[in-house]
Amino acid sequence: MSKKLKKGDMVVMHTCLEAKLNEGRVWKCADDEFNPTSPAVFLEGFSGHFAVEFLQKVDVPVIESEMDLYNEIQRLKQELRFSNKKNEQYLNEWKKAEIQANRQTEQLADVTIELKNLQRSLLMEAGK
Template structure:
């Protein structure tokens, strides 16, 4: 987050388990952001501190009616869904890369065994 969170700022959670459990919920910061090495903040209604990297500051427009509130909640849910889709795609790409790396490691192991067998064969032939 480029600007530090301040007391009273409104935020939503994203890209973590708590975000899924609290989808669309807007939290208010109890105090200013702290801990420069691992930025965190306390949130009203949340037990303990929360990592800033999983928070997005929101500017909530003045709510004139229940319909405005409903529309704002839907907008925020859509933003969270988009963010979650990006994270899901990243995770899928990572799993594919991991699978490819595992296959390459298996092939390398097979080649290593073949080389050892070939070396033994050559040494045995040389000894004749």
């Protein structure tokens, strides 16, 4: 986050286990952000402090009716679904890259074994 969180700011959690457990929940910062090396903040209703890197500040409009509240909740849920979909895409790309890396490692191991076998053969022939 570029700007530090302040007491009273409204935030949502993202890309962590707590975000999945609290999907759609808007939290209120109980105090200002602290700890410059590993920024964190206390949230109202959350036990302990929370890493700022997993928080996104949100602008919460003034809710005048239950319908406004319902619409705002639906909007936030949609944003979270979109964010989760993007994270799934990145995870899938990472899994593909990992599979390719594993295949390349296996191929390298096969080539190494072939080279060792050739080396043994050459040494055996040279020893005759």
